Amino acid sequence: MTAPILTVSDLRVSFGRHEAVKGVSFSVPAGRTLALVGESGSGKSVTALSILRLVEREGGRIDGGAINLFGENPVELTAIDEAQMRAIRGNRISMVFQEPMTSLNPVLTVGDQVSEVFIRHRGLGVREALAEAKVALDAVRIPEAGRRLGQYPHELSGGLRQRVMIAIALACRPQLMIADEPSTALDVTTQAEILALMRELQAQIGMAMLFITHDMGVVAEIADRVAVMRHGELVEDAEVSAFFAAPRHDYSRRLLAAAPKLGEGSPTAPPASEPVLEVEGLITRFRLGGGFLRAARHFEAVRGVSLTVGAGETLGLVGESGCGKSTLARSVLRLVEPSAGAIRLAGRDLSAMDRTTLLHARRDAQMVFQDPYASLNPRLPVSELVTEPAAIHGVVTRRHSRELAVSLLEKVGLEADAVDRYPHQFSGGQRQRLCIARALSVKPKLIVADEPVSALDVSIARQITDLLLELQRQEGLSFLFISHDIAVIERVSHRIAVMYQGEIVETGPAAAVLFSPQHAYTRRLLSAVPRADHRSRAAPPPAPRTVRIADFAGADAA
């Protein structure tokens, strides 16, 4: 093992009275990658921000411990003043954040933001710094680097933006790069490209990486060593091969078990039956811009989609962000008005209904949304929240609504005494259970679930998908289940539809789509999925010379 570049010893960080990091120690050797994993609130991001001493700005306080950076000028980071620390940030230690859109300044050009680091740490003039910035953009394989210098972040795609962030982080050839969930906000194919790029540049520069993630698949792809955090403590620190072969700590085992893995199998298909939902030739068009003195343009988000969902069946709809899957979900219930096509729900023609009839018909189909925090009214008690659709549709009288609430809570695995509480008193997973209970209150035939587990930690996500499967068995519900995560789709779906640029490019029984994909896009999607299995890691594929076509979409929109 090579000499460490960074050692963290007995680090303790608190926010007010809350101890976020409780005596954590680890080290990162030169040229290698340590993955810091854990669920939300485990203290992994706080640890990263503490290394750069940025945690004070976010309201935290380093209470004790030492952070040693080695190399030519060894330094103990908790002991130096702010000016010395600034000379290290962006220079010897740099950081890449999760959300590339908000991490870049929207009103400054890419050139400004990359060259800034050269001006700050290398003392270059503006023109020389811009020339260096172009070299830096070339190094992260941004096509047409010269033109990009004058562009603004919103003109680039998500993948290109994250490449810009990496270019900024690598500008001064740091000894250590900290990456906090750098690929989580990206599509799976883009994620694969970014991870490959990071590995390759790491080899070139010889830097160490501290890689923070919750995704075991990503860990298997990129890490040499794994450190597992839970409640502010480090519970396991092991070589990645040993970790995946035999995790020592009980929590690590549970984390690994909960991680969605492709190839675990899908539920057995229900007997063929009457379709609950039939969609034919659905088109949804959005008006773009337009208005005073300007012609409107139109964008087709859904382009002639046809699908069916049988009784007691789950159709999994998978696709990357922007492919139109959420628009499709909303169009099916006419929450977004489709421009053309036929929709039949439980044998009735939804597309031809007037507004009043439509409101009644919606009783048969309910929705569950992605963000369980935003989709529950914080001012309503649970008893009213979960029975609201039932009250609207006159299914329940005021007198009996409390009993209904209790029985619904029981169905979704919550205690009966939760009826008088308010949403903020529940965790994310419990809130999603409340959303499901609300959907169940009118005994729908179909539930449209739009990324229902994407905002949840893996172990919670698994509990929610298990709950949905159980409810389907008991009540014979049908699901249109939407996710960007193929492993999640596999767990719940009888049949899978793959959506790409507004169209369904492939549809079929789950096993067929996953194991003998017919469409090129499906194959690419499947090959990009990081596998939470260290042995499956092949030699790093050569990073692509050019970026996929979709990365140019942002440039077209400009």
Place this chain on the structure above:
Amino acid sequence: MIAYAVRVIAKALVTFLAIVTLVFFFTRITGNPIDYVIGQGITQEDRALLMTYFGLDQPLWLQYLRFLRAFVDGEFGLSFVERRPVTEIVADRLWPSLQLLGSGLALTLLLSIPLGIVAAIERKSWIGNAVMSFAFIGYAIPNFVLATFLILIFAYWLNWLPVVGNGTALHFIMPTITLSGVMIAALTRFTRNAMLDVLGQDYMRTARAKGLSERQGLFKHGLRNASITILSVIGLQVAGLAASGNVVVEAIFAWPGIGDLLVRSAIQRDYPVLQFGVIAVSVAVLTVNALVDIAYAYADPRIRLARA
């Protein structure tokens, strides 16, 4: 950028036409001006003669078209009271008003933006609290009360400053402070909030992670983002000042400006002056708003590129 500017100006022109139309019809709603201006003691024949003379006997749509024609030939008629062209009267009064508005705006920008930034950075220290307390007091004092105190202290007791007219630079001090008091307070609060909002953004964290100091981050990354919010507030405030603030201040300090003129012509039912004065003020407001819109696009590339 140029295409965007052209669209902003085109929009302003349409708004202008709407204002002209409203002004015309609203002044007609109040009744026949002859009855107000001449009053009792006029024979029916003389009344009819006057109606014909002023064109008031013609159908409303024809009057409206004639009113619009005035914009083509620049003929807006004579004041009922002074018997001078209204364009002349308004032009005499517009310049002092613009001077006062300009000095008020300059004082506001010079004070409130630095104060707001300081209040944001020093939000946890006594300095930030002091700034915000002043801003609160400033916001709570109506301009006529502020003016009374200023006159009492600096003119009546200390005898330092003149109260009436606009002859010298000294004459500007009290009206400018009175005019800008509320605006300084409001804009300080807005600047502080906009800065605080920006300071919490992810890109400010990126700036810190690059090794920039708080000050470098603030001026290079923070201020430009905050200015997007601040600009829109300035646009609204200026409109408010030109429309109402001026009227009060000019009345108190006998400033020979357009606000004073509008109030007087309204009381005297001098419709030609009132109509043209309102239109002149709205042109000023529309111009400022168009400039703010263009500055807005300059500060925010997303607007510039999306709307171009």
